[in-house]
Amino acid sequence: MSTPASPNGAERTDGSSIRIGALVPLTRPGWVEAGRHLLAGLELGVREVNEVGGISGRPLELVIRDTAADPHRAEAAVDELAGLGVAALAGEYHSVVARAAAGRADALGLPFLCSSAVLDALTEQPTEWVARLSPPQSRGWQVYADFLLGAGHRRIAVAAQPSVYWATGTSILRDHLAARGGTVVELDMSALTPADVCDELADNRATALLLLVGHPDPAVPIVRSVRGDQRLAGILIGAPAGQPEFAEWATSLGDDGAGVPFLRYLPEDLSPLGARVEKALREQLGEAPSFVAYEGYDTVTVLADVLRSHGADRARIAESWPRVAVVGTRGQIQFSRAPGISVWQWAGTPIQVVDRDPAEPGRFRILHAS
Structure with missing residues (x-):
């Protein structure tokens, strides 16, 4: 037309x-x-x-x-x-x-x-x-932090790139976790390699690593490095921004991309x-x-x-x-209108923490919902 x-x-x-x-x-x-x-x-x-x-x-x-x-x-x-x-x-x-x-x-x-x-x-x-x-990010990422706490994670590392979005996410996680006895260690991906990330995780005895980075680089190399490091066999990898939602993630990582919890906005x-x-x-x-x-x-x-x-x-x-x-x-x-939000906001958006089932990576599992 x-x-x-x-x-x-x-x-x-x-x-x-x-x-x-x-x-x-x-x-x-x-x-x-x-x-x-x-x-x-x-x-x-x-x-x-x-x-x-x-x-x-x-x-x-x-x-x-x-x-x-x-x-x-x-x-x-x-x-x-x-x-x-x-x-x-x-x-x-x-x-x-x-x-x-x-x-x-x-x-x-x-x-x-x-x-x-x-x-x-x-x-x-x-x-x-x-x-x-x-x-708003504050609501969704607090839901994600509650999921981490409920799963027993108190020592969290974030691999982050410079960005207002990633910095804001890190701040939300740190504040929410700190009030409940958790700690957040930030790993600056502008200065670290995926191998360096593995060393930092081992040294800090982190139980979860959150990927606050772009996809496919450096997210895919980080996941591969962590999955391949025997010192980190029990660590949870998470991606709150939702990278594993899309088929490109599964295609890039295969089985290594399963079991990575992320946020999505769907009802059960x-x-x-x-x-x-x-x-x-x-x-x-x-x-x-x-x-x-x-x-x-x-x-x-x-x-x-x-x-x-x-x-x-x-x-x-x-x-x-x-x-x-x-x-x-x-x-x-x-x-x-919601406190701290400058725009008209849908307050009832459903929020889930989901991952790809390690037994069947094409299937999603709902781990937590709000």
Whole structure:
């Protein structure tokens, strides 16, 4: 569809499409597999909206931009999409990129429904323009810390790369564990090799190593080194950010990639809607959908409901966030204000700690839920 939307996202009555800007990491160094799943969910949602007549007879259209995990590229995309007249923004997976996009959207007065990024401070100041489906990092990573404590781990090492996201995660873990008698040792992966990591783990008598690093490098070499070191036979390897969710992890590591707990945002049992969407996404992707694909679908479900109820005017979309009450694939979605969170937040996002079953790496085990 090539009909241009009005520059300010205002209502049109000529049957032209309502455009939604979609920010997705589709090329390296972005996490391409996550971007592919997110886009699949967004596209399925749009297709289903249009199959039942669109928004008051107008088709919904995605205008897709690849962020490639680059905050500056994302900011430029937000500027471009605003100029193209999109009614709202959707998507993004990488937290640092989403933060840049959210800040720009706030400055431009462009509604942004963030699908999958978790940094608590998604904007510098509280904003009415941005809402989020994924849980804030503080909540999810505290759930992960509770899992570690419940499994008997008190001496935790984190292999971390320089990043606001990883540094924030380390701080959340350290504070939550310290209050309950746990300790966190940080291993700086800008200075250490995978072999050095093994030595540090042995010297510190850590019982768990958390990978706060990129995938595949250096995550895959670290896992291989730790798995191959007899001194560390009993150590738990964890990846709270969710790397083992995707098939690329299993392909890269095989059996070594099993038994690595990570966070995902799914309920224990999918609703009938979730089950139907799971089937459709599986056919579209050619593999089991990750939680990120459901996030994409739910994003469109919310935006379609808002557009039907309040129209395509940007200000009215932003004003509608606190009135949203939509059944998504993972539960009833409603937005509220949460302490320390600068955007409208879905407070009921389900959180699980999951791993790949060592006896059957293609199957996931739920280890802890909140």
